[in-house]
Amino acid sequence: MKLIKVPRVNALGYEGPTGAPDLIVAELEKNKLKLDVSSVDVDNSNVEASEKAIYGGASGIFANLEGERAVFVGGDHSISYPIVKAFGEKFNDAFLIVFDAHADCDYCAKEPTHEEWLRGVVEAGFKPENIVLVGARKMWDVEKKFLREKGIKVFSEVYDIEAIGDYVTENAMGKDVYVSIDVDVLDPAVAPGVSYAEPNGLSSRELFYLLRRIFCIKSLRAIDVVEVDVVKDEKYDFRTVKVSAKIIDEFLGSERK
Numbered sequence: 001m002k003l004i005k006v007p008r009v010n011a012l013g014y015e016g017p018t019g020a021p022d023l024i025v026a027e028l029e030k031n032k033l034k035l036d037v038s039s040v041d042v043d044n045s046n047v048e049a050s051e052k053a054i055y056g057g058a059s060g061i062f063a064n065l066e067g068e069r070a071v072f073v074g075g076d077h078s079i080s081y082p083i084v085k086a087f088g089e090k091f092n093d094a095f096l097i098v099f100d101a102h103a104d105c106d107y108c109a110k111e112p113t114h115e116e117w118l119r120g121v122v123e124a125g126f127k128p129e130n131i132v133l134v135g136a137r138k139m140w141d142v143e144k145k146f147l148r149e150k151g152i153k154v155f156s157e158v159y160d161i162e163a164i165g166d167y168v169t170e171n172a173m174g175k176d177v178y179v180s181i182d183v184d185v186l187d188p189a190v191a192p193g194v195s196y197a198e199p200n201g202l203s204s205r206e207l208f209y210l211l212r213r214i215f216c217i218k219s220l221r222a223i224d225v226v227e228v229d230v231v232k233d234e235k236y237d238f239r240t241v242k243v244s245a246k247i248i249d250e251f252l253g254s255e256r257k
């Protein structure tokens with residue numbers, strides 16, 4: 001298992017997500033896990049350069065996976081744009097599962113931010129029929145329209161967790177799977193230290209049920225865990241850092257099995 005820290009700043013300049021990778025890895029190391037940790041050198045003063053660096057780092061990782069799995073630890077959700085782009089280029093039949101309270105499908109700026117990265121991925125050529133969005137509950141009309149037009153499967157607001165698990169595993173099975181986990185998919189009671197908290201999120205039991213099923217998919221290649229804001233999370237005794245580390249620990253365990 002390769003663990004890659006990607007300490008990218010929020011597009012609006014919020015520094016909260018940049019400290020997350022170090023704290024999450026420190027939390028994992030409390031369990032005395034032997035981790036293969038590297039990091040992408042992100043220049044947070046230069047959007048274009050940092051996107052290039054992340055894309056280059058991810059391409060290199062995917063070229064040398066050799067059956068191993070990788071986890072990218074953010075950072076702002078914009079890191080998923082260059083990473084998933086590289087993933088889609090490496091694997092012909094790539095499948096993307098996104099957990100997020102938001103759709104992130106607003107109109108694209110030149111370099112997609114946390115608000116548009118998913119639209120950017122589709123516009124870069126990722127097959128929309130191979131994308132599932134789980135937990136989205138705050139979406140703009142323009143985003144709903146985009147998701148509908150592209151035929152992207154969305155599970156929103158009312159969660160039949162078993163049905164979601166069935167749909168996702170049946171459709172992803174055999175494809176090269178990438179999972180992007182914005183921890184704001186969780187209810188703010190579980191994950192309060194995020195950049196954009198939204199009420200009525202998944203419980204920790206619901207998220208872990210789905211992740212355990214997804215992590216069993218043999219052709220799962222990589223995940224990311226993003227959007228922890230450590231400045232906010234400090235006020236909550238780093239509850240969100242801890243749940244993020246738990247997600248990664250579960251992922252590490254799935255490879256050990």
Ligand SMILES: [Mn+2]
Nearest residue numbers: 101102182184
């Ligand atoms: Mn989000």
